[in-house]
Amino acid sequence: MKLISRKDWDAKSPSADYTRLDSTRGVKIHYTGGKVPANLADNDRHDRCAELIRDMQAMHMAGGRGEKYIDLAYNLVVCPHRRVFMGRGPHALPAANGRGLNSGHYAVLALLGSSGLTKPNDEMLNGLVDAIEYLRERGDAGREVKGHRDGYDTSCPGDALYTWVRSGAERP
Ligand SMILES: [Zn+2]
Ligand SMILES: [Zn+2]
Incomplete structure (x- = not known):
């Protein structure tokens, strides 16, 4: 797995300690919603991925979701270049x-929107499976793979990713 450390994406430190999770039943998949640049998946656009994640972390920590989060809300983030960015990481309670x-x-967040880049490429799907396997190995995640919309009223993770989740979340 091509993991990008918090240092490498220039993450801010969390404002408080994480709540520890010993294990989970599995993983829920998310998308960013809104507009993600349609050309983000181009080979020369990977620098933009880290920028988007830094912006999202700043928004989450500033209270853009209604309350101030101690960090980016997600455990891991996957970009369309098959890179996995460290968010809160394994054994930490997410807020998403x-x-x-x-x-x-x-x-687990996929850098995919409801406009612009809306369909996951193979690199992104492989990256998502890398992230899920990592959370099973390092975070005692169970076998479930679900979407944010399972149990919560939201369009997330979008129809394209949700279809993939429902069909077994397998490598392309
Ligand atoms: Zn979501
Ligand atoms: Zn990228």
């Missing part, structure tokens, strides 16, 4: 699944 739903599943 919705109230009461965070201890059941880790949260």
Whole structure:
């Protein structure tokens, strides 16, 4: 797996300690929603991926989701170049699944929007499976792979990714 450390994406330190999770039933998949640049998956656009994640971390920590989060809400983030960015990482409670739903599943974000880049390429799907396997090995994640919309009223992770989740979340 091509893991990008927090240092390498220039993450801010969390503002408080994470709540520890010993294990989860599995992983929930998310997308960013909104507009993601249509050309983000181009080979020369990978620098933009880290920028998008830094912006999202700043927004989450500033209270853009209604409350100030201690860090980026996700455990891992996957870009369309098959890179996996370290978010809160394994054994940490995420803040992305919705109230009461965070201890059941880790949260993995795909850099995919509801406009612009909306369809996952093969690199992204392989990166998502890399991230899921990593959370099973390092974070005691169970076998479930679900979408944010399972149990929560949201369009996330978008129809294209949700179809992939429902069909078994397998490598392309
Ligand atoms: Zn989501
Ligand atoms: Zn990238």
